[in-house]
Amino acid sequence: MEEGIFFLSKEETKKKLTEGRLNVSVFGLGYVGLPLAVAWCKAGAKVIGVTKNKEHEELLKKGISPFPEDLELKKEYKECYEAEKIEITSDSSYAAKNSDLKIIAVPVPYDIATSTINYSALEDVANNLGKSLKNGDIVDLESSVPPGTTEKILLKILEEKSKLKLSRNFGLVYSPERIYVGRALKDLRENYPKIIGSSCKKSLEIMSVFYEQISKKGVILLNSFIAAELEKLFEGVYRDVNIALANELANICEKMNISYEEVRKAANSQPYCHLHQPGIGVGGFCLPNYSNYIIAKAKELNLEVPVIENGRKENEKLPFLMAKNLIMYLRSMLELENINILVLGLTFRGNTSDTRYSPAIDFVNTIVEKVKAVYVYDPFVKRPLENLDKKAKIVENLSELKEKAEVLCIATDHEEFKKLLSSNELIDLLKDPKIIVDFKVVINNETKAKLEAFGAKVFIRGEPVSFISGLNSNLTK
């Protein structure tokens, strides 16, 4: 019988993976777990992937990735599946029993309404792992989690259920996922070093040998779980706060009739300045959760974090404010009850199918109450969404649009929209006064000039003569 991976030498560890003798289970095959499973497979491991999503399970068992927008993932998943190097199951205990390295990528959501963190998926996986944990196994938590989770929740359950001890019998690391959905495999393999944190030196040693086979940029080792947990959250909080700042600065530019983008580019030529782009709000599963985890932790510590709290609040308000400003502008010139609005994009950002906490949904839900009809087109969203107002009409193809729209809003920056905007197709769907509002700055100067030549009035977030941040005096004169 082979020795458990926790007790291997560095050289044996490397061989175990590259010679195809390492059995890995991945709990959660979502935007993060599926690329992880594929990356480990391609590095040489045999993988058992666990999903609780029935629809995804059916597709995966046919060799089809549920995330077709990521072409590399789609291709490589198919290859792994056809080579029988990845097995798909919904049975966590089967996966737990039949693997040496157990990777966890399930969500730990923060519920804004109740201000509570839902650990149930992680606890479920931990209980399953604890029941069958063997001497020499290693567990690797890759979900983003509130600080302290690896030790206080995962390790506690593992030790209680298995009666084994960290460092003596098994290994444990926290290794956050830093990928950008849509280009996950490239990020994992080429773009950033892998962060690995653990209070157990041997766990760090083994996992760094493994991840050095996958990540070209190598690994960064941290000496505690909590430091690695915070590292991931700080990346997200930095972006959340800076997006709030970018939106404030864009508002100033709009009111002063100055191009924010022009100023931003020039400012960012200085190495200490990293101004972000403005938009319609911040969504996705990550950034809102991360700031909320940190705000909750600060409360526990009796610390005030006004910068993070205000950034979060401003970002939450933004899609509603953008909707209000649009309606106010339209009301100043048209009868609202006669207006049709076409919205491009529902996902939380471009080139993904992920609609979790999407600001575009808040925006649509707000404007749909005020006008005759709102049509929504998103190449990645073909079905009604639970949290989208039923009055909003999703069109699968733009050719389905029953009537022309007076207003077109761009709420997500999908690559496809850039092409659409430079074609005549969109203009043909509009009728006077042909108002185009670009919240995501996808329209460049050339496209703007072309659209204006067709008689459209084009407003771009953060650009001169716009009303997006609130009514502009230049427009109301």
Ligand SMILES: NC(=O)c1ccc[n+]([C@@H]2O[C@H](COP(=O)([O-])OP(=O)(O)OC[C@H]3O[C@@H](n4cnc5c(N)ncnc54)[C@H](O)[C@@H]3O)[C@@H](O)[C@H]2O)c1
């Ligand atoms: N999506 C991102 O861009 C991103 C980036 C970095 C980190 N993360 C973090 O990665 C984690 C996963 O995010 P995601 O976007 O992949 O989520 P997801 O919702 O796309 O996928 C979650 C997966 O977990 C499975 N699952 C749920 N409960 C389970 C259980 N009890 N047992 C086994 N499997 C279960 C689901 O079936 C699904 O396959 C989160 O902590 C997230 O914050 C996400």
